[in-house]
Amino acid sequence: SKLNEGSQFTATATLSSPVRLQQLPEVGGVIVLSSLHRQARLLCKQLAVWKVRFILIDSLDSLAEFSEKMPPNMDWLIIDAALQAEFSAWRNSKKQARRVELLPTNLAVLVDRDTTINVTSLPDNTLHTLNKPVLRHELFALLQGSARNVANNADLSFIPSHQMVVSTGRILLAEDNPINREVAFYMLQDSGFSVLSAEDGKHAIDLLKTNNDIDLVLMDCRMPVMDGFAATYAIRTGKAGERYKNIPIVACTANASVQDKQECLQAGMNAYITKPLRKKVLLDTVLAMLNPDYTI
Incomplete structure (x- = not known):
């Protein structure tokens, strides 16, 4: 440096990206009908992070029992593909008609990402599938009922933190x-x-x-x-x-x-x-x- 001229310094600072506020799915509650495998637990873990009410049920007998005491505003029933055929038969049984009426009308089937699903084999009025491994933005889109538009909708993104990420790898x-x-x-x-x-x-x-x-x-x-x-x-x-x-x-x-x-x-x-x-x-x-x- 020189007298009366000062000094010039160059510095590099590494900063985090701007934090975005978390957007939560607007959903009342979710029933997950699945065996207790890892993907089902991770799905439920993500629902808990979003503070979405959920229950994980591993059999149709338990589902029948739960339907008798169904809490209000349960909006979604997500069914693992392994129980899909069994659920369809149960659902079409006349003696289960009253219980079926108590279940959420929004249905989704949890399938392997690389699996081709025959739509005609899905339960009646099943309009959605959810791929395994479960990706956060796809689950969000499903619950919001906007699966077609989520990929191009920047407003659906939010902070990923270690408590919110469904971690795989x-x-x-x-x-x-x-x-x-x-x-x-x-x-x-x-x-x-x-x-x-x-x-x-x-x-x-x-x-x-x-x-x-x-x-x-x-x-x-x-x-x-x-x-x-x-x-x-x-x-x-x-x-x-x-x-x-x-x-x-x-x-x-x-x-x-x-x-x-x-x-x-x-x-x-x-x-x-x-x-x-x-x-x-x-x-x-x-x-x-x-x-x-x-x-x-």
């Missing part, structure tokens, strides 16, 4: 400490992720070689046999297979210094979190890596 967790590994495992699993565990970097590389469906690696930096830095280098140079050379890798370390963070990023890791793990930080970071539109 498989994560490889590389952590040598059994307690830390268990904590991270259940944080991720409880949020809907499938988790594969490794005890060191070499084990992580071996698992990548034998599994072709891993979406992200949560990598402890300090491990025996092969540490996180060496494992990341091996992944980036194709030692775990070409398909994983650019897989998102989130560093996890007990050190919180700026220097340690830079070391992780320079090693080829995409993001950095510190221990002890906090669930919100962990999930925000993972979701930001897996979903480009996710806002922390």
Whole structure:
């Protein structure tokens, strides 16, 4: 700098995208008729986040019993495809006519995304299908009754947060400490992720070689046999297979210094979190890596 002239500095700041207010579906209540599989639980989890009343029923006997004490304003009945034929027969039975009249008139069938459905096989007046895995915006559109227009309607978007996302994907967790590994495992699993565990970097590389469906690696930096830095280098140079050379890798370390963070990023890791793990930080970071539109 020079006297009486001052100095000029250039700085770069990374900012989050502007936060949008959450829009909730305008629906009274939902009945989900399904076996207790993962997708049904995730669907119900999303309804709970939206504060939509729901009940998960796993048999037609339970549905018949529930219909006798139906609360008001139950607007939707979502039926898993596995129970579709059984439900149609039950619904067309004359002795069930009174109970059928008590059920919601809006019907949807929960089907696998790649499955072709014969519309004539659906229950009468079923106008909707909902694909598995359940996507948040498709469920929102269904409940709003605007499935045709949701893709082009920007007003239907809202903040994605770790509490609102129906999380899917498989994560490889590389952590040598059994307690830390268990904590991270259940944080991720409880949020809907499938988790594969490794005890060191070499084990992580071996698992990548034998599994072709891993979406992200949560990598402890300090491990025996092969540490996180060496494992990341091996992944980036194709030692775990070409398909994983650019897989998102989130560093996890007990050190919180700026220097340690830079070391992780320079090693080829995409993001950095510190221990002890906090669930919100962990999930925000993972979701930001897996979903480009996710806002922390």
